[in-house]
Amino acid sequence: MASGCPMMQAKTEHPCFGGDHGKAGRIHLPVAPGCNIKCGFCERRFDCANESRPGVTSRILTPEQAVARVRLIRRHMAMQGGVHLKVVGIAGPGDPLANQKTFETFRLVREAFPEMTLCLSTNGLLLEEKMPQIVEADIHSLTITINALTPATGARIYEWIRHGGRHYGGETGAAILLERQLCGLEAAAGAGLRIKINHVYIPGINDHETLDLAVEVRNLGAQVMNIMPVIPVGLFRDVEPPSDATMEMVRNQAELILSQARHCKQCRADAAGLVGQDIDVERLEKKRLAY
Numbered sequence: 001m002a003s004g005c006p007m008m009q010a011k012t013e014h015p016c017f018g019g020d021h022g023k024a025g026r027i028h029l030p031v032a033p034g035c036n037i038k039c040g041f042c043e044r045r046f047d048c049a050n051e052s053r054p055g056v057t058s059r060i061l062t063p064e065q066a067v068a069r070v071r072l073i074r075r076h077m078a079m080q081g082g083v084h085l086k087v088v089g090i091a092g093p094g095d096p097l098a099n100q101k102t103f104e105t106f107r108l109v110r111e112a113f114p115e116m117t118l119c120l121s122t123n124g125l126l127l128e129e130k131m132p133q134i135v136e137a138d139i140h141s142l143t144i145t146i147n148a149l150t151p152a153t154g155a156r157i158y159e160w161i162r163h164g165g166r167h168y169g170g171e172t173g174a175a176i177l178l179e180r181q182l183c184g185l186e187a188a189a190g191a192g193l194r195i196k197i198n199h200v201y202i203p204g205i206n207d208h209e210t211l212d213l214a215v216e217v218r219n220l221g222a223q224v225m226n227i228m229p230v231i232p233v234g235l236f237r238d239v240e241p242p243s244d245a246t247m248e249m250v251r252n253q254a255e256l257i258l259s260q261a262r263h264c265k266q267c268r269a270d271a272a273g274l275v276g277q278d279i280d281v282e283r284l285e286k287k288r289l290a291y
């Protein structure tokens with residue numbers, strides 16, 4: 001049944017929240033290079049055209065360049081017929097909330113394209129304190145990445161965090177991060193945002209906490225969970241990634257607790273177009289400049 005509620009319509013259009021992958025396009029604007037924590041599996045690359053995974057982008061854009069890119073992709077998709085750009089997100093390559101350009105970009109996008117659904121992905125460290133800016137920016141959906149439910153496990157995944165002008169490592173850093181993530185989740189849910197929890201599944205490291213995490217985040221107001229297999233880079237380059245069968249089994253178990261996003265393609269920080277059919281943005285931009 002069609003819903004008249006704009007929040008529900010936006011929800012069903014968001015391809016990362018279970019919306020229609022075949023029709024609703026999304027664009028990630030790579031305006032946020034810095035990060036305030038260091039996940040052991042995160043290797044960010046800012047000049048890579050060939051690698052397709054989170055944290056990778058061909059280049060970093062200014063807010064103005066980002067809006068020009070939205071305009072270009074929106075027009076390009078409309079010309080394809082039947083497909084439209086619906087969602088504008090910021091997912092790095094670092095942490096959007098650790099970069100002030102994030103909010104400048106959202107402001108310019110909202111001014112130019114009031115119809116777009118806005119979203120962002122964060123590690124959650126600054127989520128609670130940035131809630132007023134998130135609400136003011138009219139952001140509809142949030143993804144919060146939570147990889148551990150205890151400081152002991154967090155200390156194996158996070159190398160350090162930077163908070164309140166200080167660096168923290170080990171279980172102390174992981175405990176601060178976890179506490180900030182859960183408070184941020186609760187605050188964001190209370191403000192009416194749609195929330196998806198990303199969870200990087202690392203066999204032998206955090207797999208024993210995945211289902212308890214699903215219960216915890218559901219109880220705090222998350223609507224969707226996206227359990228993603230670790231891509232073995234960085235500290236975890238020698239880890240054996242989980243098989244498809246393992247991922248299927250874990251997601252089936254977690255589905256009993258919380259709705260699962262199963263179509264995540266672990267997109268780049270500058271992905272654009274339909275999920276799984278990305279547009280070659282750099283080529284399109286060069287073509288436009290050539291005219």
Ligand SMILES: C[S@@+](CC[C@H](N)C(=O)[O-])C[C@H]1O[C@@H](n2cnc3c(N)ncnc32)[C@H](O)[C@@H]1O
Pocket residue numbers: 035041042043054055091092093094095096121122123143144145198199200228229230231232233266
């Ligand atoms: C690059 S991050 C940017 C947004 C934000 N900093 C965060 O962590 O949510 C986007 C997503 O990619 C995930 N990611 C990064 N490196 C990964 C890897 N090697 N394997 C699996 N997921 C990874 C992160 O955990 C996060 O959910």
Ligand code: SF4
Pocket residue numbers: 035036037038039042043055092093094095122123
């Ligand atoms: S929070 Fe995101 S950008 Fe920062 S280190 Fe972790 S995965 Fe990378």
